[in-house]
Structures are given as C-alpha cells and as structure tokens.
Amino acid sequence: MTDFADDSILVVLDVTPGGELASSSAGLLGAAAAVGTPVALVVGGGDGAAASAGQLGAAVVLTAAGDAGALTTPIVDAVAAAFALVQPDAVLVSNSIEGRDVAGRFAARQSLALSVDAVGVVRDDQGVLAQHSVYGGAYNVTSAPTFGAPVITVRQGAVDARAEAQEPRVQALEVAASGAPAATVDSFEAVVATSSRPELRGATRVVAGGRGLGSQEKFALVEQLADALGAAVGASRAAVDAGYIPYAHQVGQTGVSVSPQLYVALGISGAIQHKAGMQTAKTIVAINKDGDAPIFDIADFGIVGDVFTVVPQLIAALEAKKS
Numbered sequence: 001m002t003d004f005a006d007d008s009i010l011v012v013l014d015v016t017p018g019g020e021l022a023s024s025s026a027g028l029l030g031a032a033a034a035v036g037t038p039v040a041l042v043v044g045g046g047d048g049a050a051a052s053a054g055q056l057g058a059a060v061v062l063t064a065a066g067d068a069g070a071l072t073t074p075i076v077d078a079v080a081a082a083f084a085l086v087q088p089d090a091v092l093v094s095n096s097i098e099g100r101d102v103a104g105r106f107a108a109r110q111s112l113a114l115s116v117d118a119v120g121v122v123r124d125d126q127g128v129l130a131q132h133s134v135y136g137g138a139y140n141v142t143s144a145p146t147f148g149a150p151v152i153t154v155r156q157g158a159v160d161a162r163a164e165a166q167e168p169r170v171q172a173l174e175v176a177a178s179g180a181p182a183a184t185v186d187s188f189e190a191v192v193a194t195s196s197r198p199e200l201r202g203a204t205r206v207v208a209g210g211r212g213l214g215s216q217e218k219f220a221l222v223e224q225l226a227d228a229l230g231a232a233v234g235a236s237r238a239a240v241d242a243g244y245i246p247y248a249h250q251v252g253q254t255g256v257s258v259s260p261q262l263y264v265a266l267g268i269s270g271a272i273q274h275k276a277g278m279q280t281a282k283t284i285v286a287i288n289k290d291g292d293a294p295i296f297d298i299a300d301f302g303i304v305g306d307v308f309t310v311v312p313q314l315i316a317a318l319e320a321k322k323s
Helices: 025-035 049-055 073-086 096-108 218-229 237-242 307-322
Strands: 008-013 036-045 061-063 090-094 116-120 120-124 125-132 139-143 151-154 169-172 205-209 232-235 264-265 283-288 299-302
Touching: 008 073, 008 096, 008 120, 025 036, 025 049, 025 090, 025 120, 025 151, 025 232, 036 049, 049 061, 049 264, 061 073, 090 096, 090 169, 096 151, 096 169, 116 125, 218 264, 218 307, 232 237, 237 283, 283 307
Parallel strands: 008 036, 008 090, 036 061, 061 169, 090 151, 116 151, 205 232, 205 264, 264 283, 283 299
Antiparallel strands: 120 125, 125 139
C-alpha cells in the first residue's frame, strides 16, 4: 500500500482516444506541484501514460481501467476511489468538456465545493484556493471552500508552471462500480484531421481574426500570419457568424477560452464577450484601423492601421528573419 503525502493533490488527467495523456496534463501537474504533492489518476490510458505522468511531475500515479462504452460515470467512480484512498487537499481537473462533466458529477456525489475555469491555484493556511478571471477579465477573484477539499477545473494554458520529472510509484486502483446511470456509445466514426497548426485550446500562440477582415477569402490573412508564427487560428463570434471560419475556432464567452503566451487580434473590435475568452493571454497584440476599438484597452501592443497593409509587412519580416 502506498503512503501519500499530507499535502497530496489529486490530479485527474484527461486521456485521448489513442490512450495518451492530453496536452492539459503538464499544466495541471504544474499547478498541483505549486501547492502540494501531485498524485495523478489515469483512467483507461495506454501503457506509456503512467510514465508520461511521471515525466510531467506526478510523484504517484494511480491507474484504473476505463470503459470505452460508457461515458463519464466510470471515470467518476475512479475519482471517488482515488479520493477515498489519497484523502487529498484538493482535486484538479482539466476544464475540458469531459473534465467539467467529471468534476461536476464528482463534486455533487461527494458534497464538495466546485470551482470552475480557474486560471491558477494557491495555498494559504486554510487550504487550497482557486483563482479566477471573471466578468470578461475585469476582475481577478479567489474562491475557497468552507469545508472539505475543493474540486477545481483549470483552464488549459493558464498555468505556466511545470513540475520536475519524477520516477513515479505506479499503483493499480481498485474501483467499485457505483451503478449510477451512464450514457453509452453504440458506435463512432473517427475523423482524422491533419494540420500543421496547433490545437486552439491550449496553444501557446494564437492569431485571431474578426469581422474587420471583410470576407472568408480575406480571412486567409489570419491563417498566413498564424503559419508564420506557428500559431493556432482563432476568431471572434462576429467572424464566425459571418461564415468566415467554423465555430470550432471561436474565442470568447460562447466559444473557447484561451490563455496563450501571445495573442494577436486582427480586425477584432474587442467586445466584452470576446475579451472574456482571451484576456488572460500573457501578451496581447491588436491591429485595427479604429483607434477607439475596445481591444486596445487590454492590448500590450497596439497598431492603429489597416490589417491588409500591416500584416503582410509583418509576415515578410518574420519570413526574412527565419531565412
């Protein structure tokens, strides 16, 4: 039986359909290491998932078999078993679609406090606290439970800290099925998409375009700059509604929340709904011909000018630097 540190933090790691750890894992374990001793839980991962968790900073890795035919409930059962075994000071989960589902169900089952979409975690003399960016990034607040260990979902890309690699102690977890209702998957068809660009959620660099691009054809300028920077492509809701790019690229309150190192906004006015999804970016660069656009209120660097004049020069300068 493995002994667990008094300051253990249970970290539930997302697993891809291929059995690998999701890209959110490094940030989750980095956040956990900053406030305690990370104990990772991997449900249904491949043979290398436990070793990967150790490389990302997990001192102990608990493994449990997954059920490919059932959604969420088997993972919640595993989290409940791990929680009872470890008795952690907090439970960290990715703020992914599946992560939010797992966190909500587990918190309700255990009557624990739930803090969602945190951009950081800290510890005081009372325990672990979650930090949030709220009201479209207008305020930074801290949430704390009045009792018990908090269950915290962490926004992907928001935590820069990384934990030191470990030689983890790996332990198979005994999980008793709760018998709770679970949706089942009868069949699925895998769609393989190949792209040289990183995934928007969790990307370290993002170039986003707005309605100011004018058309779907002209939106290609956003993709050209993204390729020059090795960045993901994002968009405002106005650009998505206009049909310039699919909804999967929408950044904002009703889209994807991102916290990259660099966010470049092209032709985006900066409505509060858009700022809510990107204001925690470390460096924001805005290019817009309207000098009064709200995006300039939060930009670290702003250029008042026509994107079709400025951006081609920027791309040329980047390509020249590479060569």
